[in-house]
Amino acid sequence: MKFERYGIGIAKGLTVTIRHLLRHPTVNQYPEQRLNISRRFRGNELIWNREKCTGCGTCAKTCPQGAIEIVTATDMAENKYIVDKYEIDTGYCIQCGLCVEACPYEALYFSHNFECARYRRGELVQGKEEMLETPQRKVSGYFYPDKAQKLPGQTLLVEKITEKR
Amino acid sequence: MAVRTEPFVLNMGPVHPSTHGVFRMRVTLDGEVVVDIEPVFGYLHRGIEKLAEQRTYAGIIPLTDRLDYISSMNNNFAYCLAVEKLAGIKVPERAEYIRVIISELQRIAALLIAVGAFLNDCGAFFTPFLYMFRERERIVDLFEMVSGQRLTYNYLRAGGVSQDLPEEFLPALRKFMDMMPRFMDEYDRLLQQNEILIARAKGVGILPAEQAINCSISGPVLRASGVKWDIRKDDPYSIYDRFDFDVPTQPAGDCYDRYRQRVEEMRQSLRIIEQAMKQIPSGPVRAEVPHLIHPPVGEAYGRIECPKGELGFYLVSDNSIAPYRCHIRPPSLINLTALRDMVRGWKVADLIIIFGSIDITVGEIDR
Numbered sequence: 023m024k025f026e027r028y029g030i031g032i033a034k035g036l037t038v039t040i041r042h043l044l045r046h047p048t049v050n051q052y053p054e055q056r057l058n059i060s061r062r063f064r065g066n067e068l069i070w071n072r073e074k075c076t077g078c079g080t081c082a083k084t085c086p087q088g089a090i091e092i093v094t095a096t097d098m099a100e101n102k103y104i105v106d107k108y109e110i111d112t113g114y115c116i117q118c119g120l121c122v123e124a125c126p127y128e129a130l131y132f133s134h135n136f137e138c139a140r141y142r143r144g145e146l147v148q149g150k151e152e153m154l155e156t157p158q159r160k161v162s163g164y165f166y167p168d169k170a171q172k173l174p175g176q177t178l179l180v181e182k183i184t185e186k187r
Numbered sequence: 188m189a190v191r192t193e194p195f196v197l198n199m200g201p202v203h204p205s206t207h208g209v210f211r212m213r214v215t216l217d218g219e220v221v222v223d224i225e226p227v228f229g230y231l232h233r234g235i236e237k238l239a240e241q242r243t244y245a246g247i248i249p250l251t252d253r254l255d256y257i258s259s260m261n262n263n264f265a266y267c268l269a270v271e272k273l274a275g276i277k278v279p280e281r282a283e284y285i286r287v288i289i290s291e292l293q294r295i296a297a298l299l300i301a302v303g304a305f306l307n308d309c310g311a312f313f314t315p316f317l318y319m320f321r322e323r324e325r326i327v328d329l330f331e332m333v334s335g336q337r338l339t340y341n342y343l344r345a346g347g348v349s350q351d352l353p354e355e356f357l358p359a360l361r362k363f364m365d366m367m368p369r370f371m372d373e374y375d376r377l378l379q380q381n382e383i384l385i386a387r388a389k390g391v392g393i394l395p396a397e398q399a400i401n402c403s404i405s406g407p408v409l410r411a412s413g414v415k416w417d418i419r420k421d422d423p424y425s426i427y428d429r430f431d432f433d434v435p436t437q438p439a440g441d442c443y444d445r446y447r448q449r450v451e452e453m454r455q456s457l458r459i460i461e462q463a464m465k466q467i468p469s470g471p472v473r474a475e476v477p478h479l480i481h482p483p484v485g486e487a488y489g490r491i492e493c494p495k496g497e498l499g500f501y502l503v504s505d506n507s508i509a510p511y512r513c514h515i516r517p518p519s520l521i522n523l524t525a526l527r528d529m530v531r532g533w534k535v536a537d538l539i540i541i542f543g544s545i546d547i548t549v550g551e552i553d554r
């Protein structure tokens with residue numbers, strides 16, 4: 023391959039690389055510097071609202087992974103279901119969000135949290151008590167725009183100026 | 188004394204940094220010249236087509252995310268088109284625009300990876316790749332904002348999209364659109380005339396137009412050989428007939444042309460997004476579709492132009508809640524059929540870049 027003047031292209035390319043030296047870094051030092059996740063974050067864990075759930079089982083039927091197990095009993099006097107067992111195996115859950123969309127009584131949400139590593143496999147199966155909302159496990163705005171308003175805005179890389187120092 | 192060489196069989200992959208996933212090639216070499224190759228795949232087989240027969244129509248969408256995992260939104264799009272054709276669902280206007288914006292953004296993100304990985308194979312070790320990843324990160328941020336996830340979006344639904352765009356989305360997209368052309372110029376300055384890249388890629392792995400058509404190659408690989416075929420123009424789906432954009436082609440069909448082709452396509456995608464952002468109406472984003480769709484007995488084929496070529500979903504319905512048969516036409520697998528003829532007679536180092544210039548994702552080949 024022949025070039026008229028060899029090295030022009032490489033020199034031009036190097037100016038781009040050198041200019042990058044003068045820019046702000048794009049990466050963050052994770053545990054110290056934290057970015058805000060999306061308001062609609064679909065995290066690893068689901069939050070279940072004990073009061074609102076009627077035990078209809080729509081979520082379990084919709085789940086493509088079969089990760090939700092629900093056992094109900096009938097309360098004849100009150101004419102409703104009692105949820106005996108509500109379990110999600112988060113090891114099988116692919117966080118698709120179909121159960122949250124399907125729940126007709128707004129009783130199931132995603133949690134706004136991404137650090138959910140566990141030490142044992144058994145801890146991945148979450149029962150009724152572990153799935154409730156707590157101050158640490160906030161509700162994510164996935165599929166519920168009114169809940170998204172209360173969460174902090176997402177950190178966006180497009181808003182970070184990296185070109186000029 | 189004459190030097191005599193014997194054919195030598197070399198296994199490349201399945202775990203090799205330049206095979207872009209778990210892909211294996213059995214290469215027959217004569218000295219350093221490639222005599223023959225035989226692709227071996229199946230290392231990532233998950234049986235997605237079979238699994239789809241046991242799931243509801245909505246439950247297949249998360250599976251399609253996992254086909255070509257760097258362009259999930261496009262996979263969702265093709266599948267949803269097939270289901271809509273099968274069940275006769277009409278998509279609201281705003282949802283159509285959201286789909287176009289999202290799928291063009293995804294095209295840019297996937298092409299950035301394709302170009303970056305190709306340059307990596309050429310020996311530009313990670314500098315351009317990471318510059319391009321930074322821009323992809325900006326797109327993925329936007330996707331996280333709309334869908335809540337960064338890789339497996341699961342955002343499109345039969346009959347629209349799962350949720351409306353948040354109000355922060357369009358201003359953030361505006362900012363991205365303002366900065367992206369500047370970065371594209373920067374990449375061109377970095378690479379377009381780079382002597383090493385030209386020496387490595389120009390004239391290497393030529394795919395003639397006639398052979399590309401015979402192998403039913405599609406996407407940027409076909410257009411780099413000079414064939415003007417783009418499903419967005421030639422068989423418009425969704426609302427692509429409303430936008431004004433060009434189908435760029437390249438003359439020679441070598442590795443360098445395939446790289447240029449991808450860069451030109453990104454510029455066209457920016458043009459489409461620009462127009463879609465101006466025209467997007469307000470309104471509902473999801474048609475009234477039941478959770479369990481029972482399409483009438485029949486079959487449908489939905490196809491789109493995805494970043495790698497024609498992606499098609501063929502569905503057969505027997506009026507139950509799950510498809511009777513789901514077949515996927517992955518562009519990566521079909522584009523790979525020309526690899527053998529392209530690499531014959533080249534050296535091993537050229538085999539790597541020819542393979543890189545086809546741009547495959549193994550998740551889609553093995554399914």
Ligand code: SF4
Nearest residue numbers: 085115116118119121
């Ligand atoms: S998010 Fe998806 S996989 Fe997980 S429990 Fe809900 S429906 Fe099942």
Ligand code: SF4
Nearest residue numbers: 075076078079081125
């Ligand atoms: S769909 Fe909602 S209300 Fe019904 S069982 Fe599941 S969580 Fe409870």
